[in-house]
Amino acid sequence: MTRLPIKKTYKLFVGGAFPRSESGRTYEAEGQNVARASRKDVRDAVRAARAAQPGWAGATAYNRGQVLYRLAEMVEARIPEFAELCSGRDEVERSIDRVVWYAGWADKLPQVLGGANPVAGPYFNFTIPEPTGVVAVLAPDEPPLLGLVTRLLPPLVGGNAVVAVASEQRPLAAIELAEAIATSDLPGGVVNLLTGFRSELAPVLASHMDVNALDLGAANGAAAELEQLAAENVKRIVHGGVDVQSPWEIASFLELKTVWHPIGQ
Amino acid sequence: MAELDRPGGSPAVPSDWTYAPAPESRDVVHLRDRYGLFIGGEWLEPSETYETISPATEEPLAVIGQASVADVDRAVVAARTAFADGWSSLPGSERAKYLFRIARILQERAREFAVLESLNGGKPIKESRDVDLPLAAAHFFYYAGWADKLEYAFPNRRPRPVGVAGQIIPWNFPLLMLAWKIAPALACGNTVVLKPAETTPLTALLFCDVLRQAELPAGVVNIVTGDGRTGAALVEHDGVDKIAFTGSTDVGKAIQRRLAGSGKKLTLELGGKAANIVFDDCALDQAVEGIVNGIYFNQGHVCCAGSRLLAQESIYEPLVEKLKRRLETLRVGDPLDKNTDVGAINSAMQLEKIRELVESGREEGAEIYQPPCRLPEKGYWFAPTVFTNVAQSYRIAQEEIFGPVLSVLTFRTPEEAIEKANNSPYGLSAGVWTEKGSRILWMAQRLRAGVVWANTFNRFDPSSPFGGYKESGFGREGGLHGLEPYLRFDE
Structure with a gap:
């Protein structure tokens, strides 16, 4: 007699836990019932991100690097599962390498983006990059895994917390990634992944007053409307590419802080 | 001058140490009647x-x-x-x-x-x-x-x-x-x-x-x-x-x-609403100079002005006392006088905005202090102003006044100072006054502002990046x- 397999319930990833949508709604994608997040789920996710962000930013840079490296380890261990949820093994391997990079x-x-400034006076003056805070990411539809990883890592490595909306048509890779994140030592709430209808969730994120930056990677023509909403609290707007890898991608989610102190005896 | 030349005696100490006018000459400027x-x-x-x-x-x-x-x-x-x-x-x-x-x-x-x-x-x-x-x-x-x-x-x-x-x-x-x-x-x-x-x-x-x-x-x-x-x-x-x-x-x-x-x-x-945070172990006289420079520089028409003074409770009274005394020595008047510290408000509209916000401060219950000073009859003027007894919710603690108006609030611990300083939609600049180096860096790390001045304020340099958070x-x-x-x- 063949064994009946246990099927997974696909849920959101908020504050390190896997809740259903508070709305009780789902939609069908890739043959599965996937949680359809609501405005209130966005609110909960932003709150979780805000709560988690200072701790993540406050961790040493060495520690953040190791935690993200461990994320790569967790994905590496599940290459076959991920390969089934995206274009294949090559996309998974490229995603892993991108996380490591x-x-x-x-x-x-701080050494590449900041430095000491030679001011004309008896002051020590330096500039350092700091995270902007909570970043909302609209992940590209395709490729479902590499696209998400490409948009997720730049804000994360700089010490931001993220609320990401997964590919609407192909959300399963994102949920799989959430499971890898949950076992990667990334503190709960640093990454929050929502599945659902982008047209419903994006305006809520764009107008949310406790979101500092908005990555419009996958806004698909709705960018103007979302940018208008984002102006209400002067959000930083990023038009993220689907397959780019650069320290300047990180820099677009960073603020620069300059500190002065007199020099004297 | 007459007092100095009393006949038959040594020069007397003048009873009134006022400054003689020292106007800069306007001759160097040649204005046209109209500009295209x-x-x-x-x-x-x-x-x-x-x-x-x-x-x-x-x-x-x-x-x-x-x-x-x-x-x-x-x-x-x-x-x-x-x-x-x-x-x-x-x-x-x-x-x-x-x-x-x-x-x-x-x-x-x-x-x-x-x-x-x-x-x-x-x-x-x-x-x-x-x-x-x-x-x-x-x-x-x-x-x-x-x-x-x-x-x-x-x-x-x-x-x-x-x-x-x-x-x-x-x-x-x-x-x-x-x-x-x-x-x-x-x-x-x-x-x-x-x-x-x-x-x-x-x-x-x-x-x-x-x-x-x-x-x-x-x-x-x-x-x-x-x-x-x-x-x-x-x-x-x-x-x-x-x-x-x-x-x-x-x-x-x-x-x-x-x-x-x-x-x-x-x-x-x-805009900005910078917190200028003063700890009880600061060099007090330098801090007072920094506070004055922070808010009365350019009549407070400065986006990064230190318009919220956060004073540690243990130093609040001597600090405010010294500050008030210092304010009495500020010379308000003719912008072209070389001795002038505080000039004219830039426009009638800005003066109206400052007055409106100052009035709201009184109405909400803050205590106002202005040093005795004679303002010119013509033109737009506002005396240097300090508000004490300011609650965080008051408009004068929240909104940018863009004038010579300081709101004083208090705190007890560094954590509370950070909490209050960052409690603003703005994040342009901040100031910290303490002689403790580790505390300066701790504060500088946590202040959500693009420029942090420690034991100084309102310094600018072309090589120094300037700009805001939030x-x-x-x-x-x-x-x-x-x-x-x-x-x-x-x-």
């Missing part, structure tokens, strides 16, 4:  | 005009053009033409030479500009002479040096100019803000259409004569004067590739909305970081 940036950013 | 719009290297006659005045006397100074939508279009076309006709392809080392020339001419004509700045804007001559002018010249000198080194600033990124930059500047540091905008834009190979603030157009118009002396090619810099309508026309013009705005958060948000979906580059340097805007001006808003990258 960004993990290595954690303790190098 | 500076477009394509020529003065164009505007269809509409308005009068610019001295806020200290309400005396009319000149008739100024109110640039229309068509005028702005002409300016953008001139800038585009200059961009395409050579400026963008000029070697960086040649662009640099123009900027070096501009820096040198500003140094040579510094006194003329300083007097005009004080005349038109109301700021004390000692500030325009010792702060605005040296910094403006230094800014051009600094960015001149970058013009042929951009590849080293952005390795592997192939930096290219953006195109035509539309720049809108405020009235608090008219020439200095012009320098902050124009110097990096030109260094990166862009051309510029700049709109000075409505109330302070004169130094920008005089700057056109510097451009003539520097022999800058026509159309590389265009100056269009006018009110908000001119600014809106510039923001909305399709031929502008980048907008740089310094001003209020409300207008900044409107610009961000307006540019939504346009793909134009945008940098915003907006609703104080985005993008940096100054330093290597100040180049990026004026470049695109062919990565």
Whole structure:
């Protein structure tokens, strides 16, 4: 007699836990019932992100690099599962390598992006990059895994917390990634993944007053409307690419802080 | 003086240590009766005009053009033409030479500009002479040096100019803000259409004569004067590739909305409500000087002004006592007097805004202190003001007043100071006063602000990036970081 397999319930990833949508709604994608997040789920996710962000930013850069490297380890261990949920093994391997590449940036950013400033006076003056805070990401539809990883890692490595809306048509890779994140030592709430209808969730994120930056990677023509909403609290707007890898991607989610102190006896 | 020359005795100590007037001469400034719009290297006659005045006397100074939508279009076309006709392809080392020339001419004509700045804007001559002018010249000198080194600033990124930059500047540091905008834009190979603030157009118009002396090619810099309508026309013009705005958060948000979906580059340097945090182990007299400089510098018309004093409870009373005593020595009056500490409020509109917010402070229950000082009859004036007993919820603790008005709040622990300092939609600057080094760094790490002054305040330098967190805007001006808003990258 063949054994009946246990099927997974696909849920959201908020604050390190896997809740259903508070709305009780689902939609069918890739043959599965997937949680259809609501405005209130966005609210909960932003709250979780805000709560988690200072701790993540406050961790040492070395520690953040190791935690993200461990995320790569967790995905590596599940390559076959991930391969089934995206275009295949190559996309998974590229995603893993991208995570490793960004993990290595954690303790190098301040030296590349900041420095000491030679002001004309008896002052020591330096500029350092700091995370902007809570970042909302609209992940590209395709490729479902690499696209999400490409948009997720730049804000993360700089010390931000993220609320991401997964690919609407192909959300399963995102949920699989959430499971890898949950076992990667990334503190709960640093990454929050919502599945659902982008047209419903994006305006809520764009107008949310406790979101600091908005990555419009997959806004698909709705960018103007979302950018208008985002102006209400002067959000930083990023038009993220689907397959790019650069420290300047990280920089677009960073603020620069300059500190002055007199020099004297 | 008479008291000093009493016949038959040794000079007596005068009973009243007042300062004799020490006015800076206005002769160095030669104003025209009217100014046109500076477009394509020529003065164009505007269809509409308005009068610019001295806020200290309400005396009319000149008739100024109110640039229309068509005028702005002409300016953008001139800038585009200059961009395409050579400026963008000029070697960086040649662009640099123009900027070096501009820096040198500003140094040579510094006194003329300083007097005009004080005349038109109301700021004390000692500030325009010792702060605005040296910094403006230094800014051009600094960015001149970058013009042929951009590849080293952005390795592997192939930096290219953006195109035509539309720049809108405020009235608090008219020439200095012009320098902050124009110097990096030109260094990166862009051309510029700049709109000075409505109330302070004169130094920008005089700057056109510097451009003539520097022999800058026509159309590389265009100056269009006018009110908000001119600014809106510039923001909305399709031929502008980048907008740089310094001003209020409300207008900044409107610009961000307006540019939504346009793909134009945008940098915003907006309002602030900086906390100046004083711990009980600070060097108290230095802190008092820092507080005074933080909020009364330039009549408090400073986006990064230290307008919220957070005093540790254990030092609150002696601090406020010393502060009040120090306020009595501030000399308020003629901006052109070399002894003046606090000049005129920039405009009737700004004075009205300050009065309204100060009134709200009284009504909400704060205690007001103003030193005895005689304000001139004509012109726009407001006495240096301190509010104590201020609750966090009061408007004077939340809203940017942009005037010589300080709100004093208290705290007990460093955590509480951070909590209160960061409890603002703004995040432009902050100050910390303590002799404990580890605490300075702890505070600096946690303050959500783009500039943190520790044991100093209101310091500026061309090599030092300046700009805000949160609703104080985005993008940096100054330093290597100040180049990026004026470049695109062919990565």
